[in-house]
Amino acid sequence: MRSSFLFFLILILLLGFSKSSQALAPENESCLKCHTHQTITFHNTLTKREDKRLMNPLYILDKDHFAKGVHAKFKCIDCHSADYSKYPHNADLKLEPLSTCLDCHGGDAKYASYQFEKIDTEFQKSVHFQKSGDSFTCSKCHNQHYYQAKSRNSSEVGDIVKFSNEMCMSCHSNNSKFQLISDKLKPALSQIHEWLPNQELHFLNVRCIECHTQVVDSLSVSHNILPKEKALKNCVECHSKNSMLEASLYKYKNLQSRSEIGKLNSIIKNKSYVIGAYQNIWLNYISILIFILALAGISIHVIARIIKK
Amino acid sequence: MNSENKIYFYPVWLRIWHGINGLGILMLIFTGINMQYANPGFKLMNFELAVNLHNISGILVSVSYIFFVVANLRTNNHKFYRLKFKGLFKRLQLQIEYYMSGIFKNQEPPFPLSEKRKFNPMQKVSYLLIMVVFVPGLIITGLGLLFPELIIENVYQVSGIFLTAVLHACLGFLVSIFLIVHLYVASIGKHPLNNFKSILNGYHDINGH
Numbered sequence: 230m231r232s233s234f235l236f237f238l239i240l241i242l243l244l245g246f247s248k249s250s251q252a253l254a255p256e257n258e259s260c261l262k263c264h265t266h267q268t269i270t271f272h273n274t275l276t277k278r279e280d281k282r283l284m285n286p287l288y289i290l291d292k293d294h295f296a297k298g299v300h301a302k303f304k305c306i307d308c309h310s311a312d313y314s315k316y317p318h319n320a321d322l323k324l325e326p327l328s329t330c331l332d333c334h335g336g337d338a339k340y341a342s343y344q345f346e347k348i349d350t351e352f353q354k355s356v357h358f359q360k361s362g363d364s365f366t367c368s369k370c371h372n373q374h375y376y377q378a379k380s381r382n383s384s385e386v387g388d389i390v391k392f393s394n395e396m397c398m399s400c401h402s403n404n405s406k407f408q409l410i411s412d413k414l415k416p417a418l419s420q421i422h423e424w425l426p427n428q429e430l431h432f433l434n435v436r437c438i439e440c441h442t443q444v445v446d447s448l449s450v451s452h453n454i455l456p457k458e459k460a461l462k463n464c465v466e467c468h469s470k471n472s473m474l475e476a477s478l479y480k481y482k483n484l485q486s487r488s489e490i491g492k493l494n495s496i497i498k499n500k501s502y503v504i505g506a507y508q509n510i511w512l513n514y515i516s517i518l519i520f521i522l523a524l525a526g527i528s529i530h531v532i533a534r535i536i537k538k
Numbered sequence: 539m540n541s542e543n544k545i546y547f548y549p550v551w552l553r554i555w556h557g558i559n560g561l562g563i564l565m566l567i568f569t570g571i572n573m574q575y576a577n578p579g580f581k582l583m584n585f586e587l588a589v590n591l592h593n594i595s596g597i598l599v600s601v602s603y604i605f606f607v608v609a610n611l612r613t614n615n616h617k618f619y620r621l622k623f624k625g626l627f628k629r630l631q632l633q634i635e636y637y638m639s640g641i642f643k644n645q646e647p648p649f650p651l652s653e654k655r656k657f658n659p660m661q662k663v664s665y666l667l668i669m670v671v672f673v674p675g676l677i678i679t680g681l682g683l684l685f686p687e688l689i690i691e692n693v694y695q696v697s698g699i700f701l702t703a704v705l706h707a708c709l710g711f712l713v714s715i716f717l718i719v720h721l722y723v724a725s726i727g728k729h730p731l732n733n734f735k736s737i738l739n740g741y742h743d744i745n746g747h
Contacts, residue, residue, distance in 0.1 A: 426589050430686055464585035469577040504589075504703070505576035512704075516711050523715050527722045530637075534726075537642040 253296055254304045259314065265292045271316060290374060298375045308373070330367040348452050351445060355454040361410045369410070370396045380450050386434075386478065393436040393450075424462070439467070439478055468505035545653050547742040552615065555606050556737060562599040566592060567714045574707055593684060600677045606669070618656040619666060629659040641726070651742065661723075668716055672709050679706035 253261070263269045266284060273280040295301060306313070310322050334345045352358055357365045379392040400406040400415075407415040425431050440461035442451040466473045548556070569592040572582045582588075610616040632648040637660075640648070649658040657665065682689045682702045690698040724733040728743075736742045 424586070426586065427686070463578075464589075465576050465578050468573070468585055470575075504573050505585075507700070507703070508574070509704075512708070519711075519715055523718055527718070530722070533642055 253292070254302060256304045256306070260305045261290065261292060263316075264288055264290045294375045298373075298377055300373055300376070327368075330371070344448060347445075347448060351443075351448065351452040354443075355452060356456040357410075357454055359456075365410060369400070372399075390434060390436050390478070393438060394432065397437045421457075435467070435474070435478060439474065444473065465505070468503060470506065470508050472503060472506035474503060474506065544741040544743055545651075546740055547651075547656055548737055548740045549613070549615075550740070551609050551613075553737060553740060555602055555609065558602045559599060559606070562595045562602065563713065563717065565595040566599065566710070567717070569595065570707075570710050596677075596680045596684070599673075600681070603669075603673055603677060619662060621662055621666060626659065626663075630663065633658050633660040637723075637726070664716065664720075668713065672713050672716070676706060676709045676713065679703075679709065 263284065267286075267289065268281055269284045270279060270281045272278075308328055310325050312319055312322055331345055331349055334340050334343065335349075337345075352367075357369070377392065379389050383389050383392075400410070401418060402415060404415050407413075419428065422428055422431075438451060438454070441455055441457075443453040443455060445451050445453070461473075568582070569588040572588040573585065573592065576585055576588075583591075610619075629649070636645065636648050647658065649655060651658070679702045683699070683706060686699055689702055724737075725731075727733050732743055
């Protein structure tokens, strides 16, 4: 009994491992051997000794995370120089310009629906590009190693919100990354958003870009990040029957088509209650009917009272 | 004032509670409509202000509800709400018939009010329904919406907040219908303002009903 349990446990572990490493290109093993560990051991040619040093945390890759990303099947040298195969790496290699999204995806018919060119046009209007120019690359938000096309592929709105907001937070709540593009300290987000009732609930259920971008209907996710002065601060834009969220977060045509649980369930399950935005037509009809009946009853009674007085 | 026809029906604490509760509920309905039907084109007041006023009034009405329950238990007022189920349907029928036709034929009310009977059967049932089912339901769902972390996240895959909010809005709507009917029925009497005066000065004119 005990041995069969152990057998199953080992089997599950093996399956788990094979699944996570299966997606990665085998050629990457030599790179990942060092770049997935906290320490690196190498032969120091000067001291002629084996040295164990700490790996720069910025260059440590999360293998499981990478395996889930859109570029999981890539070889490291598809993007990085093949000269990295030598160790110690040549210092000049750090200066090599890395490919941007458009270098590969621009004009690519396979990804036409992603509209990379249009994203680029919108992005160039954004405050990020206006302030930092070309140095603000796509990868500042979309980490090439881990990026997942969540807003297209996930059927869970909560998942989309979390993934999207983590992109913003990777700089806006991290001083070292924030200072890559600014001399100031990161903004105090809770204080700035103090005016927002139920702040935490908003942060968990809507994306930062809901208020901080200019929505473009033809794009799945708008990329024109507005300067803070232009951010939406009018509650009724979302909290109303024609909620702006319908055009951004709840692009349901997109979500429903891939949902296996059906249209109605998908709406109820995915759509958090947004005050004002949820107006069930039947409940509205029933309430109007009850209201009219109450008023009609009262009116008839009043008339009868006047007549019989 | 203390003539034979007048009974001291509404003690000071009850009138104060009734006033606070009534004003609180009016504010809740007004701000609630503002939030439920919020739209850039429909703006009775600023949305943020409506949310804040709704929260404050909600807490006020909840506290006054607790006061109402405690005060009823500590005084004899709770006796007026005692409901006998035997023959209730018949008594309700009699009261409804009175409002529908008897009243126009100058008939005497079937359940004349006295020191022992403050409410007719219809009042008893509707007040109990409001104070035992609807208002506590609104307080519980309202507190849930004020502290969403307390709400069960999913009930059979449906958002708990969604269910709570829809229930809150439905109960709120029913209370607003009650308010309209309550105000109208209060105007039934020898003079339409008699009952309104009573709830302000405490004395009910038994001949005025």
